[in-house]
């Protein structure tokens with residue numbers, strides 16, 4: 070069932086301290102995307118800014134589109150893992166995923182002058198791997214991109230606010 074805007078619980082609001090450029094609610098220079106469940110699909114609606122353009126100023130930049138799709142896919146994998154365990158995102162023991170693979174097909178130019186929508190559906194899942202297929206629409210309802218995001222479950226070191234590489238370096 071579809072939630073009204075006021076009823077929505079956004080996945081990213083439960084990921085406390087997340088500074089990710091695309092989905093970190095605590096990164097004030099980032100995109101700060103917001104994702105929510107709409108039945109079995111997850112949805113992200115984002116209003117691009119004029120500086121998110123490609124060369125033509127009315128077309129959205131492909132890298133920014135990819136960042137939205139990437140973060141929406143990974144956050145959907147995280148939210149799905151919490152939902153499977155019957156927990157709200159961020160409650161109890163933390164669950165983290167990272168992008169292993171991202172494929173974006175740019176089918177049509179995306180208009181920048183209104184909110185874009187990413188709709189994701191779960192297509193594959195194991196204990197460690199989660200695949201979401203994502204459709205991306207411009208504000209006039211045109212399907213401009215389709216994509217797939219493979220997310221892999223990663224250890225809590227990924228959420229260390231002081232960084233990941235010291236953990237990798239100490240294990241090598």
Ligand SMILES: CCCCCCCCCCCCCCCC(=O)SCCNC(=O)CCNC(=O)[C@H](O)C(C)(C)COP(=O)(O)OP(=O)(O)OC[C@H]1O[C@@H](n2cnc3c(N)ncnc32)[C@H](O)[C@@H]1OP(=O)(O)O
Nearest residue numbers: 084085086087089140143167168169170198221223228230
């Ligand atoms: C203070 C609090 C802070 C809070 C903080 C909050 C954080 C809140 C989260 C934010 C959400 C971020 C959203 C943005 C997401 C990024 O931007 S993350 C940054 C970009 N991604 C990366 O840097 C990842 C770099 N890659 C890696 O580190 C490693 O390759 C990975 C992805 C962790 C996987 O390594 P691994 O666990 O050793 O995987 P491995 O055992 O080799 O493979 C496991 C399985 O996955 C498959 N696989 C692995 N890689 C691939 C691939 N590329 N393609 C296809 N299959 C693959 C393998 O074939 C294998 O399959 P099975 O044999 O099980 O069937």
